[in-house]
Amino acid sequence: MSVRHALLALLSEGPKYGLQLREEFEAGTGEVWPLNIGQVYTTLQRLERDGLIESDDDDERDSPQKRFRITADGEHELAAWLRTPPDMSSPPRDELVIKVLVALRVPGTDVPEVIQAHRRYLVELMQQWTRIKDADAGRDVALGLAVDAELFRLDAVVRWLDAADGRIKRAAAEPPKAARDDLPRLRMRAGTAR
Amino acid sequence: MSMLELRQVSKVYGQGAAEVHALRDVSVEVDAATMVAVMGPSGSGKSTLLTIAGSLEEPTCGQVLVAGNDLAAMSRNEKARLRRKSIGYVFQDFNLLPGLTAAENVALPLELDGVSSRKARQAGLAALDALGLADRASHYPDQLSGGERQRVAIARAVVGDRRLLLADEPSGALDSENSETVMRMIHAACKQGVAAVVVTHDAQLASWADRVIFIRDGRIVDQTAPAPGPESLLGQGR
Numbered sequence: 398m399s400v401r402h403a404l405l406a407l408l409s410e411g412p413k414y415g416l417q418l419r420e421e422f423e424a425g426t427g428e429v430w431p432l433n434i435g436q437v438y439t440t441l442q443r444l445e446r447d448g449l450i451e452s453d454d455d456d457e458r459d460s461p462q463k464r465f466r467i468t469a470d471g472e473h474e475l476a477a478w479l480r481t482p483p484d485m486s487s488p489p490r491d492e493l494v495i496k497v498l499v500a501l502r503v504p505g506t507d508v509p510e511v512i513q514a515h516r517r518y519l520v521e522l523m524q525q526w527t528r529i530k531d532a533d534a535g536r537d538v539a540l541g542l543a544v545d546a547e548l549f550r551l552d553a554v555v556r557w558l559d560a561a562d563g564r565i566k567r568a569a570a571e572p573p574k575a576a577r578d579d580l581p582r583l584r585m586r587a588g589t590a591r
Numbered sequence: 592m593s594m595l596e597l598r599q600v601s602k603v604y605g606q607g608a609a610e611v612h613a614l615r616d617v618s619v620e621v622d623a624a625t626m627v628a629v630m631g632p633s634g635s636g637k638s639t640l641l642t643i644a645g646s647l648e649e650p651t652c653g654q655v656l657v658a659g660n661d662l663a664a665m666s667r668n669e670k671a672r673l674r675r676k677s678i679g680y681v682f683q684d685f686n687l688l689p690g691l692t693a694a695e696n697v698a699l700p701l702e703l704d705g706v707s708s709r710k711a712r713q714a715g716l717a718a719l720d721a722l723g724l725a726d727r728a729s730h731y732p733d734q735l736s737g738g739e740r741q742r743v744a745i746a747r748a749v750v751g752d753r754r755l756l757l758a759d760e761p762s763g764a765l766d767s768e769n770s771e772t773v774m775r776m777i778h779a780a781c782k783q784g785v786a787a788v789v790v791t792h793d794a795q796l797a798s799w800a801d802r803v804i805f806i807r808d809g810r811i812v813d814q815t816a817p818a819p820g821p822e823s824l825l826g827q828g829r
Contacts, residue, residue: 509807510812513805513807513812513813516805516813517803517805517813517814517815519794520630520794520797520798520803520815521815521816523794523795523797523798524798524799524800524803524815526798527795527798527799531775531778531799548795548798549795551794552793552794552795555794556794559632559792562632563632
C-alpha cells in the first residue's frame with residue numbers, strides 16, 4: 398500500500414492537518430490498513446522535500462497544527478500513479494506454492510491432507526472477512542472494496558489449491574510422462590526447476 | 592436445538608463392479624439459527640448429502656433426523672408433509688414455475704399444504720417484502736433478472752414456517768454482486784432461526800457460513816474451527 402500516494406490523494410481534496418490526514422486515511426481504507434502518526438509525518442516530510450506538497454508556514458516542527466497542501470507536481474504525480482499498473486508480471490515467491498511443491502517430494506507425505514490444512518486456514522480467514530462485511534451491511538463502500546479485495550485474493554488461492562488437488566489426483570492415476578526439456582526458463586520462473 | 596442430524600450415513604449406488612460409494616459414514620449436526628456450508632470438488636458427494644438430508648433420497652445405511660424426527664420411521668406421506676412444511680430447497684437453476692407470478696410461486700408450497708389461497712398469498716407477499724421484492728410480486732419469472740429469480744426462490748424456501756433450508760450451489764449462475772445478495776439473505780434467514788445447509792465449491796459463498804465442512808470422496812475430511820472476532824484482522828498492523 399502506498400501511503401505516499403494515499404496522502405497525496407487526501408490532499409487533492411484540499412489543505413489538511415497531519416492528524417486529520419491520518420484519521421481520513423484510516424476511514425478511507427475502512428480501517429483495514431491502520432497507520433501510526435509517525436508514518437504519516439515521515440511520509441509528509443518526504444513529500445515536502447520532493448516538492449509534491451507544501452506546508453502553510455516555515456515552521457520546521459512536525460506539529461499537528463501544521464497544514465499541508467498538494468502542489469501542481471504532486472497532482473501530476475498522483476494522476477500518473479493512479480494510471481500506472483503495479484508490476485504483476487513476475488510471480489511472487491509464494492510460500493504456499495513452495496510448500497505444496499516440497500510436499501510432493503517428501504516421501505510418505507499425504508499431499509491432499511497438506512493442501513486441506515491450508516484450504517481450511519484460508520476459508521477460516523475468509524469467514525472472518527465476510528463477518529466484517531456482514532456487520533457493515535454495505536454502508537461503508539471503502540470497507541466493502543477493501544474486504545472484497547482480500548476475499549478475492551484468498552479465494553484465488555483456495556481455487557489454486559482445488560486445482561492442485563485435482564491435478565495431483567489425476568497425475569497419481571496416470572502413468573508418468575517424460576518431462577519436456579524445452580521449457581527451462583518457464584520452470585525457473587515458476588520455481589520448479591530441478 | 593438440532594434441526595438436522597445425519598448419523599453415520601452412507602450411500603452406495605449400483606452393485607458389484609459398478610458400485611459407487613457416494614457417502615461414507617457421514618455424521619453432521621446443524622442447529623437452528625446456524626448456516627453450515629459443505630465444500631468439496633465435483634463428485635465428492637456433497638449434493639447426495641443434501642438430497643438425503645432433504646428426504647429426497649434414502650441412505651443405504653445410517654440415520655437422518657429432521658427436527659428430531661427419524662426419517663426412517665416415517666411413512667411416505669409423512670415425509671412428503673415434512674418436506675412441504677419444514678424444508679425449503681434452493682437450486683442453482685431457481686426451479687420457479689414459469690406460468691405463475693413471483694407471489695404465486697412463493698405461495699404455492701403453502702397452498703399445496705392446504706393453507707387457504709388468501710392466507711398463502713398474504714404469507715407469500717410478506718416473504719417477498721422481507722427480501723425487498725414487494726414490487727416484483729406480480730412479475731412472471733421471465734420478467735425477472737437471474738438475481739431476482741433466485742431471491743424469489745429463497746422467499747419460497749423460507750415462506751411459512753420452514754426451519755430447514757437446503758441450498759445446492761444457490762448462486763452458481765449469478766454474478767458476484769447477486770451471489771452476495773443471495774448469501775446475505777440466507778444468512779439473514781439463519782439469524783431469524785432457520786438452519787441452513789449450503790452446498791458449494793465456492794469459498795466466497797462458503798465463507799458466509801458459521802461452519803464449513805469439507806467433503807472428499809464421500810467422507811467428511813475436515814471442518815473449520817469457530818472463528819475469532821473481526822478484531823483479530825482489523826487490529827493487524829498497529
